[in-house]
Amino acid sequence: MSYSKEITVSKSGVPKIALVALAAVFVFGLFVVGYDQGHLFSVVFGEQAFADLYIHELTHDMRHAAGFPCH
């Protein structure tokens, strides 16, 4: 007669999909808060986005407070 047993094991490998997802979140978030000067919205609103600077204004205070260069 055979039966199965459930055990808990520790696996220390790092899934590549997790690394790719987290790296993407890192790059996107850093760009939004620290670097966007209208670039993201320019995809939809064109050149006007560089004048409106909606994301820049939204992240303006955190940009200064976190140490990123600003205008």
Place this chain on the structure above:
Amino acid sequence: MKTSLFIAIVLLSGFSAGVIHGLLNLFMVEPFLDTAIGIENKNMFATGEAADTPDFWVEYYSYRAWQKGGQILAGAILGTSVGSLFGVVLAYSRNVLPGNNFVKKTLALALIMWITVYVIPFVKYPANPPTVGDPETIVLRQTLYLAFIAISGFAAVGFYQLYKRIDKKLLAFIGYGAFMTAMFFVMPGNPDPITAPEDLISGFRISSVITVSVFWLAAGLILGVLWQKFNPDKIKQTTPQ
């Protein structure tokens, strides 16, 4: 490793630490930003670039409300972003970090990353409030700051590889310190002159350092507690008997 659990606790810890950072900024950094923007306004009135009219102040308070409200959202985005990098580095280093539990390990890593990707770049390119910073040099300043963070971060990884291979471990720390000192003098400085009052600049920088430091402490603590509680490394396996 449970992939979805690992991603979830990394994002949650970064998000939470970011919200704490944003909330703290509202009390600690915003007063300095208001003072600095007040100086900007006076300069604009003096040069005729803007007029001191009721319409100006209506628009001013409208966009300042947008900017202040953005502290929380931007904190959440930045926290999730930096927390993701923290999670990636933790995933690769968790078996070699000092500490007999994950709270100690994540706090140790937070300390290392706080020094290498925040404190050292800050020493070279310290934070500035509004009124400091020429729009014409923004791309250069952003590039220099990001480059210095990358140089410091990758140098830390490189000298860690050396640390693993040599017996005299202290040499790796000395090597990193010497390399970053050289980079400090090689990299161009911030090209913009500081024209704002000294007490405003120093008060702003001290507040900025405190709140960013609290972010790193919170990020390390929260991820450590979550990892300790849920341990994404542990998976259940069914074995035939």
